[in-house]
Amino acid sequence: MWVLVKTLEWATIRLQKGAKKPQPQMPxxxxxxxxxxxxxxxxEKEISLLHRADFEFSHIFYFCRKGFEAIVEDEVTQRxxxxxxxxxxxxxxTNVNFHYISLRLTVVWVIGVIVRYCxxxxxxxxxxxxxxxxxxxGTTAVGQLPNGRVxxxxxxxxxxxxxxxxxxxxxxxxxxxxxxxxxxxxxICVANHTSPIDAIILTNDGxxxxxGQVHGGLMGIIQRATVKAxxxxxxxxxxxxxxxxxxxxxxxxxxxxxxxxILIFPEGTCINNTSVMMFKKGSFEIGGTxxxxxxxxxxxxxxxxxxxxxYNIVSYLLRIMTSWAIVCNVWYLPPMVRKxxxxxxxxxxxxxxxxxxxxxxxxLPWDGGLKRAKxxxxxxxxxxxxxxxxxxxxxxxxxxxxxxxxx
Amino acid sequence: xALLDQKNNNVSITVFILCCVHTIMTRxxxxxxxxxxxxxxxxxxxxxxxxDRIINAFFPEGEDQVNFRGFMRTLAHFRPIEDNExxxxxxxxxxxxxxxxxxxxxxxxxxxxxxDKISRDELLQVLxxxxxxxxxxxxxxxxxxRTIQEADQDGDxxxxxxxxVKVLEKVDVEQKMSIxxxx
Numbered sequence: 001m002w003v004l005v006k007t008l009e010w011a012t013i014r015l016q017k018g019a020k021k022p023q024p025q026m027p028x029x030x031x032x033x034x035x036x037x038x039x040x041x042x043x044e045k046e047i048s049l050l051h052r053a054d055f056e057f058s059h060i061f062y063f064c065r066k067g068f069e070a071i072v073e074d075e076v077t078q079r080x081x082x083x084x085x086x087x088x089x090x091x092x093x094t095n096v097n098f099h100y101i102s103l104r105l106t107v108v109w110v111i112g113v114i115v116r117y118c119x120x121x122x123x124x125x126x127x128x129x130x131x132x133x134x135x136x137x138g139t140t141a142v143g144q145l146p147n148g149r150v151x152x153x154x155x156x157x158x159x160x161x162x163x164x165x166x167x168x169x170x171x172x173x174x175x176x177x178x179x180x181x182x183x184x185x186x187x188i189c190v191a192n193h194t195s196p197i198d199a200i201i202l203t204n205d206g207x208x209x210x211x212g213q214v215h216g217g218l219m220g221i222i223q224r225a226t227v228k229a230x231x232x233x234x235x236x237x238x239x240x241x242x243x244x245x246x247x248x249x250x251x252x253x254x255x256x257x258x259x260x261x262i263l264i265f266p267e268g269t270c271i272n273n274t275s276v277m278m279f280k281k282g283s284f285e286i287g288g289t290x291x292x293x294x295x296x297x298x299x300x301x302x303x304x305x306x307x308x309x310x311y312n313i314v315s316y317l318l319r320i321m322t323s324w325a326i327v328c329n330v331w332y333l334p335p336m337v338r339k340x341x342x343x344x345x346x347x348x349x350x351x352x353x354x355x356x357x358x359x360x361x362x363x364l365p366w367d368g369g370l371k372r373a374k375x376x377x378x379x380x381x382x383x384x385x386x387x388x389x390x391x392x393x394x395x396x397x398x399x400x401x402x403x404x405x406x407x
Numbered sequence: 408x409a410l411l412d413q414k415n416n417n418v419s420i421t422v423f424i425l426c427c428v429h430t431i432m433t434r435x436x437x438x439x440x441x442x443x444x445x446x447x448x449x450x451x452x453x454x455x456x457x458x459d460r461i462i463n464a465f466f467p468e469g470e471d472q473v474n475f476r477g478f479m480r481t482l483a484h485f486r487p488i489e490d491n492e493x494x495x496x497x498x499x500x501x502x503x504x505x506x507x508x509x510x511x512x513x514x515x516x517x518x519x520x521x522x523d524k525i526s527r528d529e530l531l532q533v534l535x536x537x538x539x540x541x542x543x544x545x546x547x548x549x550x551x552x553r554t555i556q557e558a559d560q561d562g563d564x565x566x567x568x569x570x571x572v573k574v575l576e577k578v579d580v581e582q583k584m585s586i587x588x589x590x
Contacts, residue, residue, distance in 0.1 A: 057554070057566075058575055060457060060516060060533065061583040067461040068485050068586055070451035077449060370450050379454040384539030387456070391538065391550070 127169035135162035143228025155229035171325040181332035183261040183291035191293040193265035208263040254288040269368040277368040281344040294359035298327040487585040525566040
C-alpha cells in the first residue's frame with residue numbers, strides 16, 4: 001500500500017506539471033487567503049475617523065461595505081464545502097471550474113478513473129468488509145471474557161488490528177508526530193473534526209473510548225459489539241438532550257483512571273479542514289487533563305471532508321474509496337489543564353488556538369452549527385450596541401443636554 | 408494611448424466578472440438565481456445591522472429572485488475607481504462605480520419609498536436599525552433632527568440627493584465604498 005501511495009504521489013506530481021501548461025489562459029484560482037482585500041479596521045476607528053462625532057450619513061458606508069464583503073466572500077460558509085485546490089488532482093469533484101481543456105489531459109483523467117473505480121475500489125471494499133466483520137466478531141468474542149487485564153489487553157489488540165485493516169482499506173498514509181504526547185488513561189482527547197474517518201485514524205495508533213449516539217443498522221451492530229469489549233460511552237438519543245446526564249456519565253468515566261481516554265470532537269460537526277471553528281464548552285467542563293490532537297489531511301490525494309448536507313454516508317464512503325489515497329498528519333500536542341480562574345469557554349479557546357496553530361488551520365470564532373441553523377440575533381444586537389455606544393459616548397447625547405440646559 | 412487605457416480597463420472588468428463568477432459558483436449549486444434566503448444564510452451578513460437593506464438592494468422592484476446580471480450590476484457599484492477611467496471621454500454612459508453612482512446607491516439605502524428625498528422617518532428607520540434598542544426614541548429623534556437640520560439647505564425638512572452629495576463632499580467615497588479583488 002505504501003508503494004502504491006508513493007507511486008501515486010510521483011504520478012500526480014508529474015501530471016500536474018503537464019496539467020499546468022494548458023492552464024495559463026484560465027484565471028488563477030484564488031488562494032485560500034481569499035479573493036478580496038478585506039479591510040479589518042474596527043468599527044470605532046473607521047467611523048471616528050470621520051470629522052464629527054455624531055451621526056453622519058456616511059456611517060452607513062461602513063456597514064454597507066462589510067455587508068458586501070460578506071456577500072462576495074464570507075469566512076463561514078466556505079468552510080462547509082470542500083476546499084478548492086490550486087492545482088488539479090485529476091478528480092473532477094475537486095475542481096469547480098472543470099471544463100474540457102485538452103485531449104491529453106482527458107485521456108489521463110480517463111485512465112485515472114479506470115484505475116480508481118475498477119482496480120482500487122473493489123480492493124478497498126473487500127478490505128473494508130474484512131475489517132468490519134473481524135471487528136464485530138473479535139469484539140464479541142472478547143466480550144465474553146470476564147473483566148480483567150487479559151480482557152483489556154485482548155480488546156486493545158482486536159481494536160488496533162481492525163483499525164489498521166480499515167485504514168489500509170482506505171489507502172491511508174498517516175504520519176504521527178510527537179508520539180510522546182499520546183493521550184493517557186483517564187484523560188480526554190480532543191481533535192478537530194473533518195469526517196467520520198477521523199476516529200479510525202486516531203484509533204489506528206491507540207485505543208480510545210468513543211463517545212456518541214446510538215445508531216441503528218450496521219453502525220448499531222458495531223457499537224453494540226464494541227461496547228462489550230471496551231467501555232465506550234454510547235448515548236441514547238433522548239439522553240443526549242440532557243446535558244447534565246451526559247456530563248455526569250463522562251465525568252464518571254474520566255474519574256476512573258483505568259479507563260481508556262475519551263475521544264471527543266468539540267466542534268460538533270464536520271468542517272472542511274481549512275479552519276477550526278468554535279469548540280463547544282461542554283467537553284471542557286468535565287475536568288481532567290485534555291490531550292489536544294491536530295489532524296490535517298493532504299488534499300492532493302483525496303478530499304476527506306464530509307458535506308453531510310450534500311452527500312449521505314454511503315456516497316461519502318464511495319467517494320473516499322475512489323480517491324487516490326487518504327494522506328494525513330496527526331500531531332499530538334502536550335496535555336493541557338484548565339487554569340485557575342479560567343472558565344470553560346476561555347479554556348476551550350486556548351485549546352483551539354493550540355490545535356489551529358499546529359495544524360496550520362485558521363481559527364474562526366463562529367459556531368459549526370451555522371451549517372444548518374441560522375445565526376443568533378445576539379450577535380447583531382452586539383454590533384448595534386457597539387455602534388450606539390460610539391454615538392452616545394462621542395457626545396451627541398452630551399451636547400444635547402448642553403443645548404437643553406442653555407434654553 | 409487611448410487604446411491602451413481601453414485594454415487595461417477591459418482586463419480589470421474581466422477580472423472583476425470572473426471573481427464574481429467564482430463567488431456565485433462556490434456559493435450556489437442550484438442555478439443562477441439567488442433568493443433572499445440564500446443571502447440570509449451568510450452569517451456575517453445576517454448579523455450586519457443593515458443586512459436586510461443591503462439584501463433588498465439586490466432585488467429589483469417587487470421581485471423575489473435576482474439573476475446573475477442583476478447581481479453583477481449591484482455588485483459593480485463596489486468596483487474600485489481606476490485612475491485611467493477618470494480621463495475617459497464623457498460621451499459614454501457613466502460607469503456604475505463612479506462616485507456619483509456610489510453615492511446614489513447609498514442614497515437608495517435610505518430612501519425606501521423612492522421619492523428622491525430622505526424624510527425624517529426614513530432616517531429614523533435606518534438609525535433604529537443601526538442602534539437596535541440601545542437608544543431611546545427621543546434621543547434618536549434629536550439625532551435625526553439635528554442631522555437633517557445640518558444638511559438641509561432648501562428648508563423642506565428632507566434631504567434631497569443634491570444635499571446628500573453636498574454633505575458627503577469631503578468623504579472619500581471611493582475608498583469607503585470599494586471592494587478590492589486580489590489577483
